[in-house]
Amino acid sequence: MAFWRRFVRSRSALLGLAVLTIVVVAAATAPIAFSGSPFRRVDQPFLPPFGSYLFGTDVLGRDVAAGIAHGARTSLMIGLLATVGAMVVGTVMGGVAGYYGGLVDDVLMRVTEFFQTIPTFLFAILLVAILAPSIKSIVIAIAVVSWPAVARLVRGEFMAMRSREFVQACICLGMSDRRVIFRHILPNCLSPIIVTGSLIVATAILIESALSFLGLGDPNTMSWGFMIGAGRTFLRTAWWLCTIPGIAILLTVLAINLLGEGLNDTLNPRLRNR
Amino acid sequence: MILTRILRCCLVVALAGLALMPDTASGQKRGGTLVMLVQPEPPTLASYLSTSGPIGQVTTKVYEGLLEYDFNLKPIPGLAQSWTVSGDGKTISFKLHKGIKFSDGKPFTSADVKFSVLEVLKKFHPRGAITFRDVVDIETPDEHTAVFKLANPAPYLMMALSGYESPMLPKHLFEGTDIKNNKQANSPVGTGPYKFVEWQRGQFMRFDRNPDYWKKGRPYLDRFVARFVADSATRTAAIEKGEAHVGGFGAIPYSDVKALARLPQIEATTRGYEMQSPIVQLDFNTTRPPFDNQKVRQAVSYAISRKFVIDNVWFGFGKPATGPINSNFAVAGLYTPSVKSYNVPNGVEVANKLLDEAGLRRGPNGIRAEIVHDITPYGEEWQRYGEYVQQVLAEIGIKATLRHEDVPTWLRRIYTDYDFQLTNNWIQTLADPVIGVHRLYHTNSIRPGVVFVNGSRWASPRTDQLMDMATVEPDPAKRGVLYKELQQLVVEAAPLVWVHELQFVTVYNKQFKDLIVSPLGLYAPFDRVHLDK
Numbered sequence: 001m002a003f004w005r006r007f008v009r010s011r012s013a014l015l016g017l018a019v020l021t022i023v024v025v026a027a028a029t030a031p032i033a034f035s036g037s038p039f040r041r042v043d044q045p046f047l048p049p050f051g052s053y054l055f056g057t058d059v060l061g062r063d064v065a066a067g068i069a070h071g072a073r074t075s076l077m078i079g080l081l082a083t084v085g086a087m088v089v090g091t092v093m094g095g096v097a098g099y100y101g102g103l104v105d106d107v108l109m110r111v112t113e114f115f116q117t118i119p120t121f122l123f124a125i126l127l128v129a130i131l132a133p134s135i136k137s138i139v140i141a142i143a144v145v146s147w148p149a150v151a152r153l154v155r156g157e158f159m160a161m162r163s164r165e166f167v168q169a170c171i172c173l174g175m176s177d178r179r180v181i182f183r184h185i186l187p188n189c190l191s192p193i194i195v196t197g198s199l200i201v202a203t204a205i206l207i208e209s210a211l212s213f214l215g216l217g218d219p220n221t222m223s224w225g226f227m228i229g230a231g232r233t234f235l236r237t238a239w240w241l242c243t244i245p246g247i248a249i250l251l252t253v254l255a256i257n258l259l260g261e262g263l264n265d266t267l268n269p270r271l272r273n274r
Numbered sequence: 275m276i277l278t279r280i281l282r283c284c285l286v287v288a289l290a291g292l293a294l295m296p297d298t299a300s301g302q303k304r305g306g307t308l309v310m311l312v313q314p315e316p317p318t319l320a321s322y323l324s325t326s327g328p329i330g331q332v333t334t335k336v337y338e339g340l341l342e343y344d345f346n347l348k349p350i351p352g353l354a355q356s357w358t359v360s361g362d363g364k365t366i367s368f369k370l371h372k373g374i375k376f377s378d379g380k381p382f383t384s385a386d387v388k389f390s391v392l393e394v395l396k397k398f399h400p401r402g403a404i405t406f407r408d409v410v411d412i413e414t415p416d417e418h419t420a421v422f423k424l425a426n427p428a429p430y431l432m433m434a435l436s437g438y439e440s441p442m443l444p445k446h447l448f449e450g451t452d453i454k455n456n457k458q459a460n461s462p463v464g465t466g467p468y469k470f471v472e473w474q475r476g477q478f479m480r481f482d483r484n485p486d487y488w489k490k491g492r493p494y495l496d497r498f499v500a501r502f503v504a505d506s507a508t509r510t511a512a513i514e515k516g517e518a519h520v521g522g523f524g525a526i527p528y529s530d531v532k533a534l535a536r537l538p539q540i541e542a543t544t545r546g547y548e549m550q551s552p553i554v555q556l557d558f559n560t561t562r563p564p565f566d567n568q569k570v571r572q573a574v575s576y577a578i579s580r581k582f583v584i585d586n587v588w589f590g591f592g593k594p595a596t597g598p599i600n601s602n603f604a605v606a607g608l609y610t611p612s613v614k615s616y617n618v619p620n621g622v623e624v625a626n627k628l629l630d631e632a633g634l635r636r637g638p639n640g641i642r643a644e645i646v647h648d649i650t651p652y653g654e655e656w657q658r659y660g661e662y663v664q665q666v667l668a669e670i671g672i673k674a675t676l677r678h679e680d681v682p683t684w685l686r687r688i689y690t691d692y693d694f695q696l697t698n699n700w701i702q703t704l705a706d707p708v709i710g711v712h713r714l715y716h717t718n719s720i721r722p723g724v725v726f727v728n729g730s731r732w733a734s735p736r737t738d739q740l741m742d743m744a745t746v747e748p749d750p751a752k753r754g755v756l757y758k759e760l761q762q763l764v765v766e767a768a769p770l771v772w773v774h775e776l777q778f779v780t781v782y783n784k785q786f787k788d789l790i791v792s793p794l795g796l797y798a799p800f801d802r803v804h805l806d807k
Contacts, residue, residue, distance in 0.1 A: 037668070039661055045586050060586055060662055133678055215657065219649065219676035233506070233529045233654065 006266045013262020019255035023248075027072035034066035038222040042066075049240045056240050058231060064240065067222050068248055074223040075252065078139055078208045079201040085143030087197050090150025091186075097151070098158025099181055109155070112148045120145045124207055128216045135218045138211060142204045153196055157189035191267030198260035202253045209249050224249050306805040307497040308786060310796070311509050311521035315476065315502040320459040321441050322394050325401060327523055330438040332500045334797045335481050336377075336464035337441030340368055340387065340420075341432070343793050346605050347548065347705070349432050353382065353442055353465065354420075363427025363748035370418045374488040376444045377469045384414035389445035391422075398453055401709055405434045427748040430706035436549070437466070438797035439705065467493035467801035476502060487801065494804035510534065513781055520789060522546070522780035522796045528589040528655070531779050541784050544591065544777040546795020549705040551600035552778070554583075554592070556663065556771040557688070557699045560732040564643045564672075565695060569632035571768040573625035574696075575616040577666050584774050587658045591779055595772035597765040598711055599757060600703045602775075607754040608707060613765040625670045634671075642671035648687065648697035649678050659698055689725045700776060701726060707757060712741045715764055732769030 008014060030038075041061040042053070049056035055064035097108040115123075124141045131137035161167055162185070170180050211217055212225030213232075224245040231241025312328045321333035340354040349357075354368040374382040391412060395402035408428045413421040422431075434440055442465065447458050462470050465488065468481035481498040501518055503509045510530040512518040514537065526534065535542035556574065558565035565571050584592040593601065594617050603609040618624060634642045647667070649660040660676050667674045674696070679687070687693050704710030713719045717738050719728040737760055744756040765772075780796060782789050788802040 037665075039665060040668075041662075041665055060658060060665075129680065215654075215678070219657065219660070219678045230654070230658070233527055236533065237529070 003266060007262055010262045010265055012258045013265070016255040016258025016260075016262060019251055020259060023072050023252050023255070024076065026069045027076050030066075030069035030073055034063065034069050038062065038066040038070040040066075046234075046238050048238075049244070055244050056238075058227070058241050059234060059238075064227070064244055067227050068224070068245060070222040071224040071227060071245065071248070072252075074135075074221050075205045075208060075249075078135065078142065078223075079204040079256075081139045082142035082146065082204040082208075083197055083200045085139065086146035086150055086200055087193065089143065090147035091154050091193065093147070094151035094154025094156075095158050095181060095186070098155035099162060099177070099185070101159070101162075105155070108151075112151045115144070115148045116152075118145075121207065121210065124211065125214070125216060128211055133211075133216050133218055135221055138208055138216075138218065141211075142207050145207070146200050146204065150193070150196060150200070153192060154189065157192060158185055161185045161188055191263075194267065195260050195264040198256055198263060202256040202260070205249065205253055205256070302494045302802075302804040303806075304494050304496075304804075306495050306786075307499060308495050308520065308800070308803060309499045309501055309518040311512065311518045311525045312500045312502060313506075313509065313521070313523070313525040314504075318459055319462050319470075319473075320456075321438070322390075322443060323398050323400075323454065323459075325399075330797045331523070332479055332481075333441065333462060333464075334437045334466070334794070335468040335498055335800055336462045336466045336470055337437050337443065338464060338466050338799055339435050339437035339440050339442060340370075341435040342798070343433075343436060343549065343705075345545075345548065345793055347433070347602075347793060349435070352435070352437070359432075359748075363429070364424045365421060366424070366431070367419060367421040370420065371488060372418055374465050375486055376463050376465055377484050377486070378444070378447075378463050379486075380444060380446055381417075382442070382444075382465050383417040384412075384420040385417075386442055386445045387420040388412040388414055389449060390443045391440070394443055394448065394453055395440055399440070401434075401439070401704075404713075405431060405440070405709060426746045428746070429748050429750070429753065430708035430745070433549075433705040434709060436705075436794055436797065437799060438794060466799050468498050468799075478502065489801055492801040493799075494802070495800070498800060506530075513540065513783070516783060519786055520780065520782035520796075523778050524653075526779065526781045528591055528779070531591070531781060532589065534781055539784055540781060542779050542781045543790055544779055546780055546790040546793065546798075547778045548602045548793030548795075549797075550778070550795075551602045551703040551710070552700050552776040553595050553598075553600055553703060554588075554659070554700045554773045554776050555698070556773065557697050557730050558732075558769060558771075559692060559695050560730050560769050561692070562695055564632075564634060564645070567632050567634075568767060569628045570634060571771075572616070573628040573632070573670060574667070574672075575768050575771040576618065576621040576628065577625040577670050578616075578663065578771055578773055579621065579666070580617050580774055583659060583662060587655050587662065588774070588776065591777040592774035593777065595775045597761045597772055598703075598715065598770075599707055599761055600775050603703075603707065607750050608757045610754075610758040610761050612758075613762050616768075616771070622666070622669050629670060636671050640671055641673045644673045644675070645695045646677050647674040648684060648694050649676060650697060650699050651679060651681050651684050652700075656698055663696075663698065685725050688729045689727065690723050692722070692729065692731065708741075708745050712745070715760075715769070716741050730769040732767060734763070734767070737763050 039062060042063045043057050043061050045057055045059050045061040047053055047057040053063050053065060058064055093108050097105040124145050127141035127144060128137050167184060170184055209225030212223045213229040217223050217226045227245040228242050234241050312331050314328060316329040318324060319333055321329045339352050341349040342352040344350050353370055355371045356369045359366050376382055391406055396406040408424045408426045409422055410425050411423040444463050447463060448456055467484055467487045469484045471480040471482050473479045479500040483493055483496050506527045509521060509525055513521060513534060531542050534540050558571050560566055580594040596611050597613045599609050601609050629642055636642050647660060647664060650656045664674045664676055688697055702710060713727045715737060717733040720731050721727055740756050740760040744753050747753045780790060785806045787804055787806050791802055792798050
């Protein structure tokens with residue numbers, strides 16, 4: 001409850017939460033509100049928005065609003081799955097390296113650095129191109145390019161915790177490594193991990209949109225990046241095809257960032273009275 | 275009174291103006307630079323080794339052919355000023371223009387013709403092996419006469435002698451060298467109206483006027499530049515602002531063409547592609563279920579709305595196709611519209627009925643079959659087209675999953691591994707059915723590893739026989755009869771869906787005149803292009 005009270009003190013975090021809730025609701029109700037495939041032709045192509053269709057129709061007469069709702073599902077799903085993947089791998093790698101140090105640390109960090117030297121987005125493009133575009137390969141690609149940042153962060157936290165007295169005490173008491181790591185260190189560095197995770201969700205949504213924009217998305221799944229990519233040739237004649245999904249991406253990513261910021265303020269003890 | 279005086283004044287000025295006109299052969303204005311947008315950048319300038327589209331757009335300004343063509347697809351003089359075909363169709367003799375020189379000063383003679391055809395084109399050109407397969411020898415009784423000796427009559431040969439399809443090369447620069455790795459490849463020397471100057475990779479190629487061009491007074495322009503701009507919106511803007519003057523073959527996105535054409539200084543035309551004649555298709559794998567069944571293939575063909583695809587995916591630049599031969603061949607008497615028509619208003623209904631007859635019943639979820647639909651990786655239109663087909667197939671109970679791969683993977687899947695069920699595609703049917711059409715339907719075109727041939731793997735003894743007969747039939751009327759039967763049989767069997775005849779658009783600046791003067795369009799030598807003012 002104290003957490004919630006601290007959280008609502010930040011207006012921007014609340015705003016982020018509100019926007020994100022709307023996106024989640026849209027995603028959750030998409031199959032009911034817009035039943036059938038979002039690729040289905042519903043009417044004449046290029047009907048302007050706010051007429052018989054809320055956001056108009058696109059080049060093949062598809063309902064843009066249906067695309068936005070179904071695209072929200074894709075974006076959130078990919079964002080969450082990729083983030084969970086990146087968090088698990090990153091936490092394990094970073095945790096092991098930070099806790100044991102020495103040779104283990106050296107080896108794991110060199111591996112992490114190897115991944116960090118490749119430009120993130122180019123690496124993602126490469127992976128998707130090799131694995132053939134599908135939801136699965138996009139999730140894998142985003143997770144693969146996102147985990148090193150988590151690993152570095154977790155390693156730093158673990159190293160700092162490792163030398164703290166209560167951890168030293170635990171070790172002296174003869175606790176197993178597993179118990180020290182999971183019962184005592186991990187809970188104490190959870191807050192920066194959560195904050196980083198929320199930002200990775202936002203980045204993942206952007207990477208997915210960029211991949212789809214370049215035509216590397218799953219051709220059978222509606223997504224916001226795909227809608228922008230398909231609509232960009234008509235920017236002069238049908239502005240809504242790019243603008244509406246663009247605004248959707250902007251608002252969602254902004255909301256997640258605000259939320260992440262709010263979580264940071266709430267969870268970080270040093271910022272509690274800010 | 276005053277009016278008369280002003281008029282008289284004007285008349286005098288006008289006459290003086292006429293007298294001052296430059297004294298060229300046909301009174302056209304000399305000078306100017308034409309900038310053409312070529313997309314994508316050609317990988318090489320060896321047009322005798324590769325038929326990749328953009329190569330021809332630049333090399334035809336340097337290399338010429340024995341013949342050119344008029345809009346009735348009839349040969350007209352090129353490097354050859356006249357020709358005679360013997361009664362049995364097995365001897366064709368060309369009389370070459372006198373005084374033609376390559377741009378390095380060496381004369382062009384019948385020896386160059388013999389060398390180009392027998393030593394280069396027949397051996398290395400991707401289509402040359404077919405085009406010149408019956409040419410057993412070329413006799414050169416004198417410097418200006420080349421006599422083609424054929425094993426069989428080859429009426430299609432006369433359609434394949436343009437500078438685009440069969441460039442005439444300088445023997446003295448190629449003889450005794452490794453043709454595939456000749457260093458002349460990217461600094462071509464030809465007889466054409468322009469001389470190659472430089473190629474800045476990723477930016478432009480420059481060609482300057484050839485002052486010794488054999489057509490006196492031509493070309494009228496000082497310079498021809500090919501520019502390479504990767505981004506389509508930038509290309510549109512370059513044409514709009516007058517930085518570039520002409521672009522074709524899809525260099526300008528279809529969605530921008532209409533807006534550009536409304537500008538007073540811009541003209542858009544679909545002429546000049548009559549010797550390409552591309553057809554947009556859906557290719558079935560006729561050896562795998564469900565498309566091994568003719569009725570299922572016909573059902574898909576019925577379900578596709580040609581009008582929707584043309585209007586919404588290609589923005590009106592197309593014409594419903596009726597079968598394997600493009601209606602551009604009507605002027606040559608080789609096309610017939612009297613075939614089974616799949617372009618009917620109640621297509622989806624007919625399709626559902628046919629599928630029921632074929633025994634492909636709907637399951638409890640309304641699905642008759644599940645397939646994968648491959649998308650040809652040549653750009654956005656193809657993806658939209660794939661999405662449309664996916665929706666139409668859903669309406670007739672076929673659940674299609676789209677698959678999008680890169681060009682080499684797709685080519686291997688369709689033409690080597692045959693690991694597909696349905697793909698969208700397009701094929702240029704070129705200047706004669708023997709060169710452009712037979713390759714898609716003949717048994718001997720089922721050649722794993724060779725791209726853009728019979729990947730559907732449908733063939734029948736009768737259609738093979740018809741094509742073999744048409745190949746050697748010199749009488750155009752009799753060829754027409756053979757092709758009529760071929761079209762009827764192939765359309766009935768439906769190894770492909772012929773959706774529409776794709777119309778390329780050339781967008782150009784009106785200050786240039788006589789740009790598109792033949793069915794070769796942008797593949798013409800551009801010796802007649804001139805500035806208006």
